[in-house]
Amino acid sequence: MTLADLPKRTPAIVASVHESSAQDNIARRLRELGFVAGERVEMLVCGPFGREPLLVQVGFTRFALRRSEAARVHLRTDGEAA
Amino acid sequence: MSAAAPLRLALVGNPNSGKTALFNQLTGSRQKVANYAGVTVERKEGRLVSRSGRHYAVLDLPGAYSLHAASLDEAITRDLCRGYLPGEPAPDVLVCVVDATNLRLHLRFALEVRELGKPMLLALNMADVARRRGIHIDLAVLARELGVPVVETVAVQQNGSAALVEQLDRMAEGLQPPQRQIAQGADLHQETRRLLAAAVQMPTRTASIDGALDRWLLHPVFGLVALALVMFLIFQAVYAWAAPLMGVIAAATGWLGDSVGAVLPEGPLSSLLVNGVIAGLGGVIVFLPQILILFAFILALEESGYLPRAAFLLDRMMASAGLSGRSFIPLLSSFACAIPGIMATRSILDPRDRLATILVAPLMTCSARLPVYALLIGAFIPQRQVWGVFNQQGLVLFGLYVAGILSALMVSWVMKKWRRDKGEHPLMLELPSYRVPQVRDVLIGLWERAWIFLRRVGGIILALTILLWFLLSYPAAPGDGTLSAIEYSFAGRIGHAMTGIFAPIGFNWQICIALIPGMAAREVAVASLATVYALSAADDSAAAQALTPLIADGWSLATALSLLVWFIYAPMCISTLATIKRETNSWRKMSFATIYLFALAYGASFVTYQLAVLLGAG
Numbered sequence: 001m002t003l004a005d006l007p008k009r010t011p012a013i014v015a016s017v018h019e020s021s022a023q024d025n026i027a028r029r030l031r032e033l034g035f036v037a038g039e040r041v042e043m044l045v046c047g048p049f050g051r052e053p054l055l056v057q058v059g060f061t062r063f064a065l066r067r068s069e070a071a072r073v074h075l076r077t078d079g080e081a082a
Numbered sequence: 083m084s085a086a087a088p089l090r091l092a093l094v095g096n097p098n099s100g101k102t103a104l105f106n107q108l109t110g111s112r113q114k115v116a117n118y119a120g121v122t123v124e125r126k127e128g129r130l131v132s133r134s135g136r137h138y139a140v141l142d143l144p145g146a147y148s149l150h151a152a153s154l155d156e157a158i159t160r161d162l163c164r165g166y167l168p169g170e171p172a173p174d175v176l177v178c179v180v181d182a183t184n185l186r187l188h189l190r191f192a193l194e195v196r197e198l199g200k201p202m203l204l205a206l207n208m209a210d211v212a213r214r215r216g217i218h219i220d221l222a223v224l225a226r227e228l229g230v231p232v233v234e235t236v237a238v239q240q241n242g243s244a245a246l247v248e249q250l251d252r253m254a255e256g257l258q259p260p261q262r263q264i265a266q267g268a269d270l271h272q273e274t275r276r277l278l279a280a281a282v283q284m285p286t287r288t289a290s291i292d293g294a295l296d297r298w299l300l301h302p303v304f305g306l307v308a309l310a311l312v313m314f315l316i317f318q319a320v321y322a323w324a325a326p327l328m329g330v331i332a333a334a335t336g337w338l339g340d341s342v343g344a345v346l347p348e349g350p351l352s353s354l355l356v357n358g359v360i361a362g363l364g365g366v367i368v369f370l371p372q373i374l375i376l377f378a379f380i381l382a383l384e385e386s387g388y389l390p391r392a393a394f395l396l397d398r399m400m401a402s403a404g405l406s407g408r409s410f411i412p413l414l415s416s417f418a419c420a421i422p423g424i425m426a427t428r429s430i431l432d433p434r435d436r437l438a439t440i441l442v443a444p445l446m447t448c449s450a451r452l453p454v455y456a457l458l459i460g461a462f463i464p465q466r467q468v469w470g471v472f473n474q475q476g477l478v479l480f481g482l483y484v485a486g487i488l489s490a491l492m493v494s495w496v497m498k499k500w501r502r503d504k505g506e507h508p509l510m511l512e513l514p515s516y517r518v519p520q521v522r523d524v525l526i527g528l529w530e531r532a533w534i535f536l537r538r539v540g541g542i543i544l545a546l547t548i549l550l551w552f553l554l555s556y557p558a559a560p561g562d563g564t565l566s567a568i569e570y571s572f573a574g575r576i577g578h579a580m581t582g583i584f585a586p587i588g589f590n591w592q593i594c595i596a597l598i599p600g601m602a603a604r605e606v607a608v609a610s611l612a613t614v615y616a617l618s619a620a621d622d623s624a625a626a627q628a629l630t631p632l633i634a635d636g637w638s639l640a641t642a643l644s645l646l647v648w649f650i651y652a653p654m655c656i657s658t659l660a661t662i663k664r665e666t667n668s669w670r671k672m673s674f675a676t677i678y679l680f681a682l683a684y685g686a687s688f689v690t691y692q693l694a695v696l697l698g699a700g
Binding site: 031068 | 398
């Protein structure tokens with residue numbers, strides 16, 4: 001499951017950030033912003049048009065992410081090893 | 083170290099770390115704002131004298147999330163910290179500013195800065211808020227584990243940076259690089275977690291107030307209603323509160339012109355000073371109240387953390403038109419004047435989004451168009467009620483605003499389609515904690531922007547008004563001339579020559595002449611029309627009053643509508659074009675903007691005029 005599919009107000013744990021291309025600057029920046037394995041994330045609100053962007057809380061910070069950005073963040077599913 | 087060679091400090095930190103507020107407190111009003119050589123990134127430097135008498139030169143670097151730069155701002159920060167930026171000496175001490183309530187994100191960047199191996203100190207800013215939220219930070223442990231001195235600061239409190247300055251004085255005795263480097267094999271996130279575990283205890287994750295406010299302000303319905311209310315309040319303030327101040331400025335310029343005219347003997351010099359320089363600069367300064375009020379709101383909203391929320395609400399809509407949520411702030415500023423709006427596009431990271439925003443910013447109805455709209459609407463649109471509640475004149479004005487916004491969305495959408503751009507343009511926007519805006523930071527910000535605006539616009543307007551004055555004044559009318567003086571001048575001849583091009587959109591030669599001085603500043607077109615119709619009016623409002631019956635009789639409704647539509651696009655504001663050239667650093671992009679605006683104005687006016695004539699309004 002990715003962060004883009006995460007239901008509202010359901011805390012989850014980041015597994016990894018996937019790169020969509022070889023030189024994916026967006027994936028690197030997501031990691032720099034704190035989306036790294038083991039971090040707790042939660043999607044709080046969707047934007048009013050087309051349910052985009054997503055308001056995502058990671059650590060102490062809230063970010064507005066578009067769906068394509070959030071889809072790079074893969075989440076741990078229950079029972080899966082860390 | 084002597085006072086002649088001050089120690090160079092650079093404030094570096096994440097966006098929203100309160101870095102600029104700390105900079106304001108350290109340097110007060112002793113600041114110098116300019117650009118880094120060759121790029122449009124703001125360079126802010128200030129001076130600081132500690133209680134012990136030591137002098138420091140303080141540089142406020144652009145906020146950055148990482149030294150792996152993703153924007154021009156971040157690249158400047160990276161190069162300057164490393165001492166690679168041409169023309170900028172390497173700083174002696176890096177003051178890394180972190181938000182004590184957001185260490186998870188900010189410490190990671192501090193570690194990246196520490197890896198540079200330069201003398202450094204960590205400022206735990208907003209220490210008061212952290213304490214209130216029950217976050218306990220052990221300064222001694224953090225300093226030991228980090229290997230750099232750590233101090234607490236409260237940028238919004240009197241003396242909130244005292245500990246920082248004392249620490250700087252101690253460090254200045256003998257500068258040392260950080261005592262620790264990252265352990266082999268560990269990454270920055272792991273090291274951040276280790277530091278947090280060792281030195282920080284925190285009970286709650288975020289402020290509960292943020293959650294509560296975001297639930298309402300980002301709500302799909304209430305959020306949009308709140309945004310509409312905020313916008314309404316801003317526009318109300320910009321147009322209602324600024325009016326008395328603008329009256330004072332206009333009166334003062336008129337008085338100055340009259341006084342100078344009375345003192346100097348009549349002749350070219352007096353004419354140049356009164357009609358050229360004073361009237362031209364006065365025509366720009368008169369918009370300063372509106373621009374300042376708009377910026378006061380924008381700065382306060384920015385400080386409070388609301389503006390990124392507005393960007394959040396509108397991002398999807400603007401993205402589908404080829405813009406971004408980040409375009410919202412520059413476009414909002416453009417309603418006062420496109421120049422500060424275009425300058426504000428620097429905060430847009432993505433180059434395509436930034437260019438699209440710059441190109442459509444002139445379509446926002448700037449306040450300089452209002453005098454023209456007011457004249458034409460007053461003369462041609464009957465004052466009556468529509469559906470019992472709306473004033474027809476007000477509706478037309480509103481329609482002109484909406485037409486500008488819709489055109490902007492259409493233009494950026496067409497540009498997006500035309501480029502067949504399939505690339506991804508990231509948003510990744512931080513929504514910081516809500517804060518109460520500080521009066522001092524808003525005032526310093528206002529002062530800076532007013533100064534930049536006047537400096538940028540002043541020179542261009544001055545040069546242009548002198549040129550236009552020359553075109554309008556020479557050659558002088560012959561002694562036995564029967565026509566008004568302007569018809570003999572270069573401007574008059576150019577105006578007549580232009581009629582061939584502008585006849586299909588219904589402009590007569592008087593309008594064509596008025597368009598020429600309108601290039602310096604759009605609102606000058608009204609005063610020029612008065613000149614063309616050989617009216618001697620004391621000021622602009624008198625000119626408009628005297629003009630109203632003349633044009634109501636002399637022009638057809640089709641011509642008036644065509645001119646109204648022309649001014650929606652009005653491509654001939656030279657200051658705006660000069661700003662586009664400066665900000666994009668490209669003559670090609672500036673020419674593109676000129677040509678597309680002109681083509682749009684001509685096309686739309688053509689359609690309007692021909693349709694109106696067909697319908698019998700010719």
